[in-house]
Every structure is written in structure tokens, then in C-alpha cells.
Amino acid sequence: MDKNMSLGANKTVSIDSLLLWLCLxxxxxxxxxxxxxxxxxxxxxxxxxKVNYDSVAAVIENIKQVDSHPVGMYVFVYYWTLIFGTSEWAIKLPFLLMSIASLGLVYRLGSLWFSRTVGILVVAYFATLQFPIWWSHIARQYQSGLFCTLGMSYCWTQLLLEKRTEKRYWIGFVLMGAASMYNHYFSLIFVGILGLWGFAWVRKEILLKYIAAGVSMLLLFLPHLSITIYQLQNADGHLWYNIPTPSFFSKHIQYIFHYSNYCLALALLLLLGSILIYGRHTFNQNKKARWGSLFLFITPILFGYLYSVYKSPILRESHLLFSLPYLLFFWCSFFPKELSSRTKAVLVVLILFVNTLSLVLTRKHYDTVHTHPYEHFVKETKAFLATHKEKEVSIVLGENPAYLQYYKTAYETDFKHIESFKPSISFLELREILENSVTLYLIVGSIPEAHLQMAMEYYPYLYKKSYGINYEYYILSKEKQPDKNPWEFDYKALMDFEKLLQEGWTIDRSKTRKEANTADFYYQQDGEWGPVFEMELHKMTPRKNEFLDVAVDVRIVDSLLAAPKGTLTVELRNEQDSLVLWRGVDAVLQTTPRLGWQRLYLSLRFAHEPIYDNVKKLKIKAFYWNREKQATHLDRFSIRTRKGNALLYKDTNPFEFE
Known part of the structure; x- marks a missing residue:
């Protein structure tokens, strides 16, 4: 009997080991x-x-002045690159190794807090979810912080749950906790939360040691305190972060599970199924660990949300990576230790299969993970210049020139380009460049939408375009290119004031005039209001992710040189005709005092606007607001839409399938 039980136990351990190695x-x-x-x-x-300095002291001072993170990760990378260099693989490698080690730590914590069964199920998820995979080789604070907090949690577990007394666990607890504090302020917050929760577990005989360990972490962090105080006093959050709405919580769960109905359905089935089938026996087991796991997951997100809403926006998906494992611990905690090997194997294979499939197909991870601007801009531009004379090409790039130089050096190229980065090149400066340009081609990347619309006026033919995360890159031409795809517009309307009966337009026919020399028609707007274009957006775009381009020619009727003072305006209104979005471009920002026609451009990227989720329920109203009531002529009033960049923010947002 004992022999049979021993064989059964060994078989279970063998299958568990096989499943664990499969997950890893x-x-x-x-x-x-x-x-x-x-x-x-x-x-x-x-x-x-930020680590490209001659001394670590210079690195630390720079981080203090220009960054809002602790200095720990930067100091580590500084010394690492001194030894291994600054190639992509050299800088990414330690983070990749930490991510692989984190897989083992997640399994160990799940096994120690609950059971080997829970550990295997959790590591199956952690191995295949995009959230930890995305950051696994990114040289930032997130993977390093995850590794440090997991290491601290492991030592904490050995001391409090396993009741180990070896010095190595106390030393590891203090050092990994201090490393987490030096890594990122959200990992610092996690250290505090875990430390406080430890008082629910700590035994009386080690209470003083536990308190001393916490004090030791604070003492180790003391040299950084002046930097933290300076950053808090001089920081107002990240102004480019959005203030989160209550929907952030549900979207975060959807993001974790790949915005996939299949992935989320499987996760819910496992959670609810384990509660219904096994909960009667497991609900009262490991209660402290189960609800503590949920506490460790919820507390950082609540802190980040409340601070962002009431103080300054700081919350991003990446900041919550440190607490992700604890959600998974809670999620799988209702499965019993004695789950049959067959059931366990089926569940693990199902998790691996569904998550990997949704990672590749739904999240398109390997199509997007390396679609970032800097290498792409340099590689594509170098390739184009290899087959075209440089004197025939103008280049305007809106990315950090120092970062572009990294890849120019890597690709052994040094092409010259016009910089449009913080601030972007002014509209009038770009217009002057385009008006005086004699080149056949124009390369633009990451420039404002209205700037691109103007560039398309001077270089109307598309040679090539490519989209990625946080960028668009175009090669434009003055001449039509054989075998090249033209611009694809979902909607185009051009009012030349000759053919007035066009859908959406309201025009006073009595205000139209004809040029004496050319017989071209135009509109004479002497009052505040003139021609108006109105249409429901669902007639203009089949999708939410869209560019909207509006433009009009203006001319001031004046014997003296005078600049237009009106505003090209777009309003978006809901079904009740209430205004939900107003955008306008003042003519003085895009024109100069001179005779003749000048063109105004206004562009919207719906993905940047608060109305994004309701685009198709809105209607557009476009007009020229002549608030100074100048004697103004209008011509070539154009409205058009084109497909937006489907990859723009898809590292953390869902794809819009079409």
C-alpha cells in the first residue's frame, strides 16, 4: 500500500516537473x-x-535633474555597459535574463503560498501573457523591478511562511527590498505594502528582526532621499499621461488577458469553475495568502489611480507589472493541491495554447514589438538614399536627433535631415521650406498631422508609407510613381464654389464670384459666417481610427498687405446636437501678410481625442469663422478622411479590426 502511494506520488512529481519545464x-x-x-x-x-556620461556621479546628477525615477536601474546599466558595450543585445540581455529568472520565482512563490498545482498554473499564465513578455527584454525599470520584488517576496516567504532562519534569507530580503526601492517608485510602494502585510504573518520571536530588516532597507535608501525629495518638489507628474477614468480598471484586466474573448473566457472559466467545483474544500484553505495576493494586486493600482485623479497623472500599465503575479496567484488559488495529473496537464496545455495563439494573432506581438521609429527611420532612409541622389531628397524627421544618431552610427550613415523635435518645426518655417524646395522627394516621419497635410499639397504622390508604434513614416513625391499605391481616402469632398449642389454643404449662392482672369469660382465672405459642411461621421469613415483633414484657401481683399484673422474650425456634435469637441486653427499661425491665396490646414487624429469610442455616432461641422469680419475670399474648401495608424498605441491598447 505504502509502495503504491509512493509510486503515485513520484508519478505526480514527475508530471509536475514535466509541465513546469514545458511552461519554462x-x-x-x-x-x-x-x-x-x-x-x-x-x-x-x-x-x-542617460548613462552615456563619463562618471556615475554625472549619471546620478542628470537623473536627479531630468528624470522622475530613482537612479538604481541607471547606475546598474552604466556599469553594465562599461563592461559589455552599448549594442542592443548587450543592453537588453540582463533584463531578458531577469525575466527568465522571474518565471522560476513566480512558480516558487505560487508553490509555497498555495501548492505546486497553483504554481504550475500561474507560471503557465506568466509564461504566455503579453504584459510580462513585452517588458521582458526592454531596458527599463519594469522587468528589473519585477525581478527585485519577486526576489524580496521569495525571501519574505522563506522567513515568514516557511519559518526559515538562515541569514541568507534575511540578507536577501533586505538587499532585494532596497534594490526595489532604488529601481522605481511603484516598486518602492510595493515594498512598503508587502512589508506592512508581513505583520499579519510575523511571529513574535522574530518581530524585532523583521522591524530591523525594514529599518535597514530605509537606511540603505537614505542616500537617495535627497534625490527623491528633489524629484517630488520639482515634478508635476508626466504631463503627457492621461488622467485615468474608472474604465481603467476593466481595461487593465482586458489588457492582461490580451483583449481576447477566448483568453478572457478561459480565465473566467478557470476562476469560476475552480470556485464552483473545488471551492467548498479550498475556500477556507490558504485564506490569508489568497486575500493577501488580491490586496497586493489592488493596492498599487488604487494608489496610482487616486494620485493621478487628485494630484497628478502617474498611472500607466507598465507601473503595474510588479503586482501582476499576485493577481494570478489569487486567480488560480481555488484549485486543490490534489488536482489529478490529467486535469492539470489539460489545463496547462489549454492555457499555453490559448494564450500563445492570442499573443500571436490577437495581439500581433511579433509584428509590433519591434516596430518603433528610430531604427526604422534610419534603415528606410538609408535604403532610399542608396537608390536616389541625396540632392533630390528633402528629409524632415520629428524624433529625438540624439536617438536617431545611435542608429545612424549603427548603420554607418550620416544623412542630413531637418529636425522637428521639441518643439516641432513651425508651420510657417515648413511652408517656406516646401515652397522653395527643388527636390523631387520628401521624407517625413513623426510630424504633426496638419504639417503632413500641407506636405501632401506640395508632394501629392505617395511613394511609400509605413506605420508602427508611436510613428508614421512617409516618402512623398512631386511626380506620380509607377507601380506605387496612391493615397487611399475613405472620403473626399472638394468645394470649388462652381458645383454647389454637393452632399453636406450649405452655401449662399449669392456670395459666389468668378475670377475675371481665370474664370475660377470663389466665395466672398464679408460676414462672420460663410459656407458650412455638415455630415454624420459614419458616412465618412468605416472605422474609429481615422485621420480627418480639412483645408481651405483664403485671400484677404485689401489694398494693403493684411494677414487673415479668421479661424478654420471643426466641431463634432452628438446625436442631441450638443458640442463634444471643438478644434480650430487661427489663420495668423499659418499665413503671412501678403497678396494672393494662402491655404489653411486643420487635421485631427481621432485616436488622440476624447471622443474616440463614439466617433461613428457623431456628426462633423466645418466652417471658416471670420470673427473680425474681414473681406475674405474662400476657395478649394476640402474635407477628407483616411485610415489611421492601427499600430499607434497598440502596445497596451486593443486593435480595431476592420
């Missing part, structure tokens, strides 16, 4: 991806630039 192997493969296709994102180039 899948996790490693998904994290490594294609090792020959690596590219730095903007934040990684920021890391590179």
Missing part, C-alpha cells in the same frame, strides 16, 4: 522571440542616453 521552455521561447530582430524603443534610447 515556452516562456523562454516567447521572450527571446527572434534574436536577430531587436530594436530599441524610445524609452530604451532614453536609458542609453
Amino acid at each position: 521552455l515556452v516562456g523562454i521561447v516567447l521572450r527571446v522571440g527572434n534574436p536577430m530582430d531587436l530594436s530599441f524603443i524610445n524609452d530604451e534610447l532614453s536609458t542609453w542616453s
Whole structure:
């Protein structure tokens, strides 16, 4: 009898080991991806630039002045790059290794807090979810913070749950806790939360040691305190962060589970099924660990949300990576320790299969993970210049020139380009460049939407375009190119004031005039209001993710040189005709005092607007607001829409399938 039980136990351990190694192997493969296709994102180039100093003291002072993170990760990367260099693989490698080690730590914590069954199910999820995979080789504070907080949690577990007394666990607890504090302020917050929760577990005989360990972490962080105080006093959050709405919580769960109905349905089925089938026996087991796991997940997100709403926006998906494992612990905690090997194997394979499939197909991870601007801009521009004379090409790039230089050096090229980065090139400066340009081609990347619309006026033919995360890149031409795809517009309307009966337009026919010399028609607007275009947006676009371009020619009727003072205006209204969005461009920003026609441009990217989710329920109203009542002529009033960048923010947002 005992022999049979022993054989059964050994068989279970063997299957558990097999499943664990399967999860680890899948996790490693998904994290490594294609090792020959690596590219730095903007934040990684920021890391590179911030450690590119002659001394660690200079690195620390720079971080204090210009960054809002602790200095720990930067100091680590500074010394790492001194030894291994600054290539993509060299900088990314330690983060990839930490992500692989994190897989093992997640399994160990799940096993120690609950059971080997829970540990295996959790690591199956952690191996295949995009959230931890995305950050697995990104040289930023998130993967390093995850590794440090998991290491701290492991030592904490050995001391409090396993009641181990070895010095190595006390030392590891203090050092990994301090490393977490030096890494990121959200990992610092996690240290505090875990430390406080520890008082629910700590035994009387080690209470003083536990308090001393916490004090030791604070003492180790003391040299950084002046930097933290300076950053708090001089920081107002990240102004480019949006203030989160209550929908952030549900969207965060959807993001974790790939915005996939299949992935989320499987997760809910496992949670509810385990409660219904096994909950009667497991609900009262490991209660402290179960609800503590939920506490460790919820507290950071609540803190970030409340601080962002009432103080200054700080909350991003990446900041919540440190607490992700604890949601998964809670999620799988109702499965019993004695789950049959067959059931366990089926569940693990199902999790691996569904998550990997949705990672590749729904999230398109390997199509997007390296679609970032800097390498792409340099590689594509170099390739184009290899087949075209440089004197025939003008280049305007709206990305950090120092970051572009990293890839110019890597690709051994040094093409010259016009910089349009913080601030973007002014509208009038770009107009002057375009008006005087004699080149056949224009390359533009990451420039404002209205700037692009103007560039399309001077270089009307599309040679090539490419979209990625946080960028658009275009090669435009003055001449039509054979075998090249033309611009694709979902909607185009052009009012030349000759054919007035066009859908959407309201025009006073009595105000139309004809040029004496050319017989071209135009509109004479002497009052505040003139021609109006109105239409429901669902007639103009089949999707939410869209560019809207509006433009009009203006001419001031004056014997003296005078600049237009009106505003090209777009209003978006809901079904009750209430105004939900107003955008206008003042003519003085895009024109100069001179005779003749000048063109105004207004562009919207719906993905940047608060009305994004309701685009198709709105209607547009476009007009020229002549608030100074200048004697003004209008011509070529155009409205058009074109497909937006489907990859723009898809690192954390869902794709809009069409």
C-alpha cells in the first residue's frame, strides 16, 4: 500500500516537473522571440542616453535633474555597459535574463503560498501573457523591478511562511527590498505594502528582526532621499499621461488577458469553475495568502489611480507589472493541491495554447514589438538614399536627433535631415521650406498631422508609407510613381464654389464670384459666417481610427498687405446636437501678410481625442469663422478622411479590426 502511494506520488512529481519545464521552455521561447530582430524603443534610447556620461556621479546628477525615477536601474546599466558595450543585445540581455529568472520565482512563490498545482498554473499564465513578455527584454525599470520584488517576496516567504532562519534569507530580503526601492517608485510602494502585510504573518520571536530588516532597507535608501525629495518638489507628474477614468480598471484586466474573448473566457472559466467545483474544500484553505495576493494586486493600482485623479497623472500599465503575479496567484488559488495529473496537464496545455495563439494573432506581438521609429527611420532612409541622389531628397524627421544618431552610427550613415523635435518645426518655417524646395522627394516621419497635410499639397504622390508604434513614416513625391499605391481616402469632398449642389454643404449662392482672369469660382465672405459642411461621421469613415483633414484657401481683399484673422474650425456634435469637441486653427499661425491665396490646414487624429469610442455616432461641422469680419475670399474648401495608424498605441491598447 505504502509502495503504491509512493509510486503515485513520484508519478505526480514527475508530471509536475514535466509541465513546469514545458511552461519554462515556452516562456523562454516567447521572450527571446527572434534574436536577430531587436530594436530599441524610445524609452530604451532614453536609458542609453542617460548613462552615456563619463562618471556615475554625472549619471546620478542628470537623473536627479531630468528624470522622475530613482537612479538604481541607471547606475546598474552604466556599469553594465562599461563592461559589455552599448549594442542592443548587450543592453537588453540582463533584463531578458531577469525575466527568465522571474518565471522560476513566480512558480516558487505560487508553490509555497498555495501548492505546486497553483504554481504550475500561474507560471503557465506568466509564461504566455503579453504584459510580462513585452517588458521582458526592454531596458527599463519594469522587468528589473519585477525581478527585485519577486526576489524580496521569495525571501519574505522563506522567513515568514516557511519559518526559515538562515541569514541568507534575511540578507536577501533586505538587499532585494532596497534594490526595489532604488529601481522605481511603484516598486518602492510595493515594498512598503508587502512589508506592512508581513505583520499579519510575523511571529513574535522574530518581530524585532523583521522591524530591523525594514529599518535597514530605509537606511540603505537614505542616500537617495535627497534625490527623491528633489524629484517630488520639482515634478508635476508626466504631463503627457492621461488622467485615468474608472474604465481603467476593466481595461487593465482586458489588457492582461490580451483583449481576447477566448483568453478572457478561459480565465473566467478557470476562476469560476475552480470556485464552483473545488471551492467548498479550498475556500477556507490558504485564506490569508489568497486575500493577501488580491490586496497586493489592488493596492498599487488604487494608489496610482487616486494620485493621478487628485494630484497628478502617474498611472500607466507598465507601473503595474510588479503586482501582476499576485493577481494570478489569487486567480488560480481555488484549485486543490490534489488536482489529478490529467486535469492539470489539460489545463496547462489549454492555457499555453490559448494564450500563445492570442499573443500571436490577437495581439500581433511579433509584428509590433519591434516596430518603433528610430531604427526604422534610419534603415528606410538609408535604403532610399542608396537608390536616389541625396540632392533630390528633402528629409524632415520629428524624433529625438540624439536617438536617431545611435542608429545612424549603427548603420554607418550620416544623412542630413531637418529636425522637428521639441518643439516641432513651425508651420510657417515648413511652408517656406516646401515652397522653395527643388527636390523631387520628401521624407517625413513623426510630424504633426496638419504639417503632413500641407506636405501632401506640395508632394501629392505617395511613394511609400509605413506605420508602427508611436510613428508614421512617409516618402512623398512631386511626380506620380509607377507601380506605387496612391493615397487611399475613405472620403473626399472638394468645394470649388462652381458645383454647389454637393452632399453636406450649405452655401449662399449669392456670395459666389468668378475670377475675371481665370474664370475660377470663389466665395466672398464679408460676414462672420460663410459656407458650412455638415455630415454624420459614419458616412465618412468605416472605422474609429481615422485621420480627418480639412483645408481651405483664403485671400484677404485689401489694398494693403493684411494677414487673415479668421479661424478654420471643426466641431463634432452628438446625436442631441450638443458640442463634444471643438478644434480650430487661427489663420495668423499659418499665413503671412501678403497678396494672393494662402491655404489653411486643420487635421485631427481621432485616436488622440476624447471622443474616440463614439466617433461613428457623431456628426462633423466645418466652417471658416471670420470673427473680425474681414473681406475674405474662400476657395478649394476640402474635407477628407483616411485610415489611421492601427499600430499607434497598440502596445497596451486593443486593435480595431476592420
